[in-house]
Amino acid sequence: MSEKEIYRDITRYIDGDLSKEEIENLWTLFVENPEYYKWFETELHLRDLAKKSTKSNVHSIHSETEKTGQKSFWKSSKGWIMAAAAALLISFGLHLFSVSDSHVPHPDSIAQIDINEMSGTDILRSEGDVSQTMDIEINRALAAAYEDDPETAVRKFRALLVQDPDPHQKARIELNLGILYYNMANYDQASVYFESAAQADAMNRFFKEKAWWFLGNAYLNLEMMEEARDAVYNAYTSDGRFVNPALSLLKKLDEELGYEPSQTETESSDIE
Secondary structure: OOHHHHHHHHHHHHOOOOOHHHHHHHHHHHHHOHHHHHHHHHHHHHHHHHHHHOOHHHHHHHHHHHHHOHHHHHHHHHHHHHHHHHHHHHHHHHHHHHHHOOOOOOOOOOOOOOHHHOOOOOOOOOOOHHHHHHHHHHHHHHHHHHOOOHHHHHHHHHHHHOOOOOHHHHHHHHHHHHHHHHHOOOHHHHHHHHHHHHOOOOOOHHHHHHHHHHHHHHHHHOOOHHHHHHHHHHHHHOOOOOHHHHHHHHHHHHHHHOOOOOHHHHHHHHOO
16 A cells, blocks of 8 residues: 555545444554554644634634734733643643652663564454454554553553453553553553563463563562562573573572572573
8 A cells, every 4th residue: 555545544534434444454554654643643633723723713813913913812822821831830740740759770670661562453353343442442552652652552551451351452451551651660560560461371472471571670670689580580481582681680680689590590501
């Protein structure tokens, strides 16, 4: 599909002219290509501006400005200016609160988790409308994370958790929430979601390995060294793509905890 066709489908989607299958295909493109979702958001924003420009309040501002000059324009504009200032102050205050309440990361932990580690769903599955709708909403929440809006993504994922997702969906939502909270330096919340995702029986070992690895780092940032070692060890024994960093961290944790080099570490020397 060309970019011209994608943009055409975006405008048709906003106009309500796409079929259910076309909508699902479009959201797949959004998840795979965040830039297309940016187009979608931009088109919505432009249409919203155009709609507002035709309303009487804009005409009123123009008329009053012609009659009474800048004074009336300030009067008509003062409300939204003050509202914007209030929103900015609230946002700044919340930011200060979140920073002051966050933990200082451990020097051996990963600083941030790449959002590409987040888990989307295959919205073309044929498991019924309820499951399919949940998959679409998971991918919409994921799109918010790709658009650098973690607060919206967290809100959407948390709302989905109470809507009875199936075991696969639940594990993916929890992993995604763990990653979002980790990157917000809220390691307490991150560890809760990572632990649940790591213990999800429905998921394969590679998914669980990822959850164990991130959980170990979250525990490390919480100074929960024994728990961190256990989680990192689980990631290591999964023998997947995190095996080498897990082994490196495992050795550091054993040294910090005063453990003797384990048989596992001795045997693993051939891996390095």
